[in-house]
Amino acid sequence: MVKRKKAKAETTSRQRLDSSTTPLSLGGFDLGALLAPVTPEEFHGRIFEIDALHVARPRCPGYYAPLEDLSSPQRLFKLMEDGIVPLYRINMFRCIDGRTKETPPPPSSIEEVKRLFNEGWSIQWLQPQHEHDALSTLVATLESQFGCLVGVNAYLTPGGAQGLAPHWDDVDVFVLQLGGSKAWTLHRHMTSSPLAPEQQTLPRYSSGDLDPESLSEAFMRPKLLAGDLLYFPRGIIHHAPNKDSSSPSVHLTISTFQRQTLYDLVQKTFEEAMSELWEEDETLRRALPWKALTLQAPQKEMSAAVAKQLRRLADAVEAESATEGPGAVAAALGELGMEFVRHRMPPQVREDEVRLVGLRDVVFVDASAVALQPILEDVDEDAARMLHCASNARKNHMMNHPPETTAQGHEEAEEEAMEADEVLPDPGQILSGTVANALRYLCNSEPKTLQELLKEAEIPEGSWQEVCQVLTQLAAMGLAKVKETPEAKASQPCKAKKRRIKQ
Numbered sequence: 001m002v003k004r005k006k007a008k009a010e011t012t013s014r015q016r017l018d019s020s021t022t023p024l025s026l027g028g029f030d031l032g033a034l035l036a037p038v039t040p041e042e043f044h045g046r047i048f049e050i051d052a053l054h055v056a057r058p059r060c061p062g063y064y065a066p067l068e069d070l071s072s073p074q075r076l077f078k079l080m081e082d083g084i085v086p087l088y089r090i091n092m093f094r095c096i097d098g099r100t101k102e103t104p105p106p107p108s109s110i111e112e113v114k115r116l117f118n119e120g121w122s123i124q125w126l127q128p129q130h131e132h133d134a135l136s137t138l139v140a141t142l143e144s145q146f147g148c149l150v151g152v153n154a155y156l157t158p159g160g161a162q163g164l165a166p167h168w169d170d171v172d173v174f175v176l177q178l179g180g181s182k183a184w185t186l187h188r189h190m191t192s193s194p195l196a197p198e199q200q201t202l203p204r205y206s207s208g209d210l211d212p213e214s215l216s217e218a219f220m221r222p223k224l225l226a227g228d229l230l231y232f233p234r235g236i237i238h239h240a241p242n243k244d245s246s247s248p249s250v251h252l253t254i255s256t257f258q259r260q261t262l263y264d265l266v267q268k269t270f271e272e273a274m275s276e277l278w279e280e281d282e283t284l285r286r287a288l289p290w291k292a293l294t295l296q297a298p299q300k301e302m303s304a305a306v307a308k309q310l311r312r313l314a315d316a317v318e319a320e321s322a323t324e325g326p327g328a329v330a331a332a333l334g335e336l337g338m339e340f341v342r343h344r345m346p347p348q349v350r351e352d353e354v355r356l357v358g359l360r361d362v363v364f365v366d367a368s369a370v371a372l373q374p375i376l377e378d379v380d381e382d383a384a385r386m387l388h389c390a391s392n393a394r395k396n397h398m399m400n401h402p403p404e405t406t407a408q409g410h411e412e413a414e415e416e417a418m419e420a421d422e423v424l425p426d427p428g429q430i431l432s433g434t435v436a437n438a439l440r441y442l443c444n445s446e447p448k449t450l451q452e453l454l455k456e457a458e459i460p461e462g463s464w465q466e467v468c469q470v471l472t473q474l475a476a477m478g479l480a481k482v483k484e485t486p487e488a489k490a491s492q493p494c495k496a497k498k499r500r501i502k503q
Helices: 003-008 032-036 040-047 065-070 071-083 110-120 133-146 261-282 299-321 327-343 410-422 433-443 449-454 461-477
Strands: 015-017 053-056 090-096 099-102 121-128 150-157 170-177 181-182 185-187 222-227 229-232 237-239 249-256 353-355 364-365 372-373 384-388 429-430 480-483 496-501
Touching: 003 133, 032 133, 032 229, 065 071, 065 133, 065 170, 065 249, 065 353, 071 110, 071 150, 090 229, 110 121, 121 299, 133 222, 133 249, 170 222, 181 249, 181 433, 222 372, 237 496, 261 327, 299 327, 327 384, 364 461, 372 433, 384 433, 429 433, 433 449, 433 461, 449 461
Parallel strands: 015 053
Antiparallel strands: 053 229, 090 099, 090 121, 121 150, 150 249, 170 229, 170 249, 181 222, 185 237, 353 496, 364 480, 372 384, 384 429
């Protein structure tokens, strides 16, 4: 934390100039490309959760080439006409007298969307990565790089119009300007809030519409042109009046780190630890004193009892940090990690035919795409159930609730909601404790040949072939990459040959 505060003081500019004239390719579409010339390391140490960043690319308006088909109203309307954009995930709104207004009811046809847009209403397309291949690839890549769920919305705003009133979000936001231009205004906090400015940073929930008169002085007024990027942390108040622009604007918002904070880990750790204490201590299973929930409650007695249990919990967590064995924090991280793997974007590239992984190969496993769940009832205490994201449905990504419906899209939305309800969680693949430990070691080690790593981890030779088979499966699903060394063909006991993997 000290280093992050020091880095804040060293930040000298919120705007960087990228003189590149080369558009992105799909193969290079990742965090580094979005931020260039800022490196991911510099971003994480000096900017993330601290300050806003505007990367200007005046020499390359077509920088986001993989998203070119989203860069103008005409192209977006063409996607609607082709049935690629589902109407039930289209919202339309505009800012009138400082308030965000939505259309009542939502548009029921493409013609109505066009009419409302021409009248000054902005278009929001929710989670376009469901239909757009390049976006789904970018989302999968960013989720691997960040280790958190990543959402996307597309916005199309008429010239001279404002879609949303000033507000803050509960996510860190990356804005990609695809077409036209948009002038943004950023504020750090509200002056009329009962909370001090430092208490308004990094909020857990989004705000509603905010009165412009209640905002602190704007600290940044970037004008985004096609090819530009804007980042701001959750809690930064933002709006885009854009009154001076006569041309429409198209931009994407990429949302990250929603409710993935130390608070969430502490909350989950509390649940895990208390469930263990509940089983061990009969006191926790006894009923509360009579009238404990009334005005006659013995508050001092109850406060002392709760404080005693909280101290026990803290002692258990401290004891865990002094040992290498799993405890409440490890269990909480495991639970949160499994939720992430179950809901993240699946890989977009899979191999129909893969070479059997050899002992002298160098294997890179996407640690964010795999989770290991302990099997407590198994005789093998290290045995685990391996879960992965390869079986996740792309159409369900970031859709935690049944989609809202419109008159035209009602049947389609209802059908998708029913299909989503029918999807059962992947039960996972059971791994022996030896193989599970090998996979954990591989994910936390510097690149070496598989044979070197298995020896370092003291994995018995009798399990090496099983490890090779599991890694081959992960490679076939796009969850691991294999780098063949010159000596790989001589690898034993796993022969370097190709075989077809059933998907």
